[in-house]
Amino acid sequence: MTASATPARGTGTRAGFLPRGRGVVWFGASGFVNALGTGFFYPFSLLFFASLSRESLGTVGVTLTVTTLLALPGLFLVGRLTDRCGPRAMLAAASALRAASFVFFVSVPGLWPLIVGGTALALGNRAEQVAAPLLAARLAPEGQSSRWLALTRVTFNAGMGLGALLAGVFVADSHSGFVVLGLVNAASFVLAAVLCLGLPATAPGDPAGGTRSPRGAHRPWRHRAFVRVAAANALLWAAALAVESGLPVFVLRELTLPSWTVGTLFAVNTALLTLLQLPVGRALDRFRPGAVLALGGLGYLGLYACAVLARSVSSTVAVAVLMAGMTVYTIGELAVSQASLILLTGLPPEPERGSYLAVNQLLVGAATALAPLLATSLPGARSPALWWTLAALSLVAAVLTHPVGRPAGPEAPGEPRA
Template structure:
């Protein structure tokens, strides 16, 4: 709901120009990016469940505070304070799943969350369309209020989740020093994986921002194909994310899935380029639909592999910190990705897609290098010497919901009997 109407609200009723809006969001995005890892450290210290309670209240207040913003300075301050919590939402979500659920069910649960998140986006944009149609300030403001209320609902459901002892408290009881874990920035394998997957996460920017502009400005395809393509992507994601994730249950299988996803993304880029040179509107539409289908499958594979990679490579004693660090790659792609891809297209047209087609396999190769089994000292381990994962739990019915980056309420844990299957 917020994403559907926020840009128009701030430019029409918030006293901001389009340039000020873009600059303010960029500043807030940098602030959120810089605080992601510290928020992960807090999750390790106090537990992701407890921190998500704070984050939910903070976000509810923050979205209401937007309603009183007047001018650029107030917008930047409010957005920056809110982005600290917004950017931490996805890694906290995953860290909470990692603390409550073990084994293959973790990855399936993340996929289930992503499927429901896409349902939430669809419903939210539909509701937002009502405000866009009316054009009144009051209708836009109700979108902000509804978004704020959703976080209070999330807060309630999080309180029903099982309590799990923070890893910091467990390590302290075991006599393990807080600095016994290698920080993610000093783990070269994890740094390589994070950077490489940041490049692969460009598929998010392509699907949400670049694709509409490419179709409208650079192809002969009918303009209504934008709606068809985005709707198709959403439906496939909701239906197929769980099945795609089913067989990605180890670091080795995740590495193979990352390679396959990169090749699919490359093929999709070539098809997008073909859509830009097709003379017939229908050939252009066919090329775009082919590209969309191939890229969607690559996106599903990459999402599933990225969850498994972070779970497998994150030491138990610093899971929140490692997951947050990995999410920096996604956030960087989300912030800089649209500008980079649009610049490539502006400079080279269809050739820009071919440059991207080369970048994806290179990134997958770097990621595979990072995930390759190294010496024992390079493999993150629980310094407490505990190799047994947290006991799997099944939350009360209807009580497993956690915060997603855009404000939707989604389950953070599901019973094993439920077909379970997040940044950018």
């Protein structure tokens, strides 16, 4: 990685890492409200669906996996529509679709409504992940793109954390409580859509007025650099979700540590992600994003190694070891989220970025569906099988992304940069 010796112009010593540009407040507010509603709902999601659908938890779990997979083919249409209509319209539409899904859940009980609403909700979630980074890249002034992309992660983590905290205080474990939960979540998505419409409009395709690529000129699967980054991003996404699912089981059942350990570990993770994303993102701007992504993935190994070590030390030491591992892991996560967004939005040709990001979300959606299976099929009851498997995923991701260079405008399909 080669450092740049010259700081960006216009940045002072005070909060020089904060994003600037027209619409940044509206963009940040929309992302925060969106994440706030999601965080309010997420801790109670399985109980919410079980209560309102009147199905068992086991049925709900299988159904949600199925609906996640059913939504994936719709991403091809999402990508085309994003390129044609622009990311602002798609982001607003995704929020509206998710709001309608929660109203549907509250209004119509049963398994088939759960399947239909769950598929719509999963598609809306994926569409938001396609549109939000693309809109940030489109709206950011020159030299500000990485900071706008970092802002999407800051608002997400802050909103999710605050939403989960509020849910723990206000949500009652009852049918009526879950009805209120669904309606509040729907209202948050409506507000996010309204805030999004306050953003500056961006032209579909090339906002700079360039010539649109001929239809079929580029295909994501022929663009080797993009495919490498998207594959690595999906592997690291699966690893992160497996940690989220598997670490509590490992801590409570294998290490037999106090239950507060799990909450503290994830509180450290959320706090560091929220507080450090912008300054770390600013610091990483000077390095080649492919190498940053590779090293960030290797940072995940810190938690895996500490989990293995924690099995052979006392309970007090194990807590300290896991805290250290989570800190290293979170720094890696900061690097991964920043570098992956820069590459995934910068490598595709401008007129077809929506289609490319939809392919990335196709891989991420598959990883989301399969990560719980990975965490539960390799519990590591008497061996560190889960952690060795996740380490292998991180190493493969590092090998895939390290050669990828810095994006700098459209590139020929199939030709990675040096």
